[in-house]
Amino acid sequence: MSSLEIRNLHVAIGEKPIVKGLSLTINPGEVHAIMGPNGTGKSTLAKAIAGHPDYTITQGDVLLGGKSILEQEPDERARAGIFLAFQYPSEIPGVSIANFLRAAVQARMGEGEELDATAYYKRLYQKMDLLKIDRKFTSRSVNEGFSGGEKKRCEILQMAMLEPRFALMDETDSGLDIDALRIVAEGVNTLRGPGLGVMLITHYQRLLEHIVPDFVHVMYDGRIVKSGDKSLALELESRGYDWVKQELAVA
Amino acid sequence: MKTPTDLETEPAVDVAENPALGIDQAAGDFSYDVSYAYDAGVGLNENTVRYISSVKKEAPWILDFRLNALKTFLAKPLPTHWATRDLENVEFDKIRYYLSQGQKPKRTWDEVPDDIKKTFERLGVPEQERKFLAGVEAQFDSEAAYSNIKDIVAKQGVIFLNSTAALREHPEIFRKFFGKVIPTGDNKFSALNSAVFSGGSFIYVPKGVKVAQPLQAYFRINAENFGQFERTLIIADEGSEVTYMEGCTAPKFSTSTLHSAVVELVALKGAKIQYITVQNWAPNVFNLVTKRGVAHEDAEIKWIDCNIGSRLTMKYPGVVLKGRRARGEVISIALANDGQHQDTGAKMIHAADETTSTIISKSISVGQGRATYRGQVHMGKHLKNCKNNTECDALLINTNSRTDTYPAITVRGDTHAVQHEASVSKVNEEQIFYMQQRGLTEAQAMSLAVNGFVNDLVRQFPMEYSVELKRLIDLEMEGSVG
Structure with missing residues (x-):
């Protein structure tokens, strides 16, 4: 089976180690929630897997379907099926969502293969209907002047269109309002299925009231320190992250 | 014709499948070894000018005009006190000033000599003509090889010829407007063009005629060490409308090539002229062009100018707003890649009350590319209620790219409104x-x-x-x- 396998991963920003030996395997169809206090390396983990140039992998490996992706450019990893839903997605002035997605879909086709525009728009509109997104939305420039909720909607739509094998959802931001939270939750629940593995990074338990994870991992100081099922999230909510820190200190 | 705004609302249109317009420099980088029947040789002196004039069998007034222009050209210094010193690298005595296989363009592609026909076919010109153009003028080095206008347009009285033919066939209209918008002595390069001009388009649109489809000219440089000096004159009579488009390419030679055109537009009362240029020159081309229009009462002139490629481009399309309520607009896009300098901009000379002008310039600098915006807006003290809006935006792709903005705005009088906005942005990581x-x-x-x-x-x-x-x-x- 093709899984996303993170093996003893160490990631540094400049000289500073952030992720310090993290291992995790995500199989298709599974939703893994990664929780943890701020500054513990959750976003770093996601960006490093996606290949952000500012993050250096100093040790360990990331395998997709048994093959290391670390030598691949970010766009190769994306085309291989890794999707990163950004915490702060960039604006691309003058490029409409429809044209942006079209370029992304075209980029996945073979050399000399031409995208069928009619089929593309048909599929786009299907996905928009599925996610209850207004048709007018895709003529707007990507993320330009978007509210927090609109940015999330844009990310979810891209994910729906690009049909990744693994989605890394970086939702760590505490600034997610109820609206944005709902959009992300509904989107993930709609797209959830046997072909999609999800790594859901979240700071708060409240997102997990809407997306029920198969596994919950607690990340602290660059490592996973505790894993369990959805009840772990509830336990965290009632006892706080200090509980994990204390347990660690005792161990 | 569909407008690009339809793209979003009509998804069934696949824009990617549209044909190329032949201005792709990569596809344009080829040349044929053509034997020229007429060759003015290398270098420039009075004999060169006399040769060109005699080959074209010109009237004496034109030869006089040329010879005077040559004197002006030789007397004028290069404008390096404000412009780049790279101009000093133009080797005027190593350039060939006139090359052609004949002066009479063909009316059908079948009659066009093989190599020349092949050139334009490779550039896709005949195909575009069939698809969406009202007329085509295809210039190969110094002269038009092909010239045709659709019957339906010709029947409306529209004249669309190359300048050589127009001087012969319509001297009365030509002479009245020729050299009036851009005098010979305007600058060193307009003087050079006036001395050795050949080819270019002449268009006359009669009163009230609205030409529905665009007229297109295609300028192709084929020979090495060559200078192309086309001369275009467009006259839109009262209440008429016309859109003219030009595309240009040249093969990539190791030596420099010179393109120095003069384009004059006259929009009489209530007329509209839209002039679109998309040029993609090889990186050895010096592109030094003077473009200006005069807009009379209630007339409108719009320049859309896209500059890609070339070693150095200096071009500032202008509008003299001569009649009341005349409107002028320049939309300029310039892309300066490594080793290239795009020195572009616009001139708006307000010379009547209630005239309005708009300048929008966007430049992109890539690598060591350099983009310069130069703008001139002038409003006199005796005028009332003139308006100008200028916007220039620059995009830098790399940290070592360069962009400069030199707006010169002179406003006298107290009823004018002028707005200038500029921005520089960078594509970030x-x-x-x-x-x-x-x-x-x-x-x-x-x-x-x-x-x-x-x-x-x-x-x-x-x-x-x-x-x-x-x-x-x-x-x-x-x-x-x-």
């Missing part, structure tokens, strides 16, 4: 990573960012041109990512 994360290569991501930057302007182009421009940007960006 996060943007590129974001796009790469969606599967686009680095080059595709940069190209998309650049296309987005100019998108609001490109939307105003006829669709064929907007598609072509997008493709040209893609090609430029592909080559610029290491």
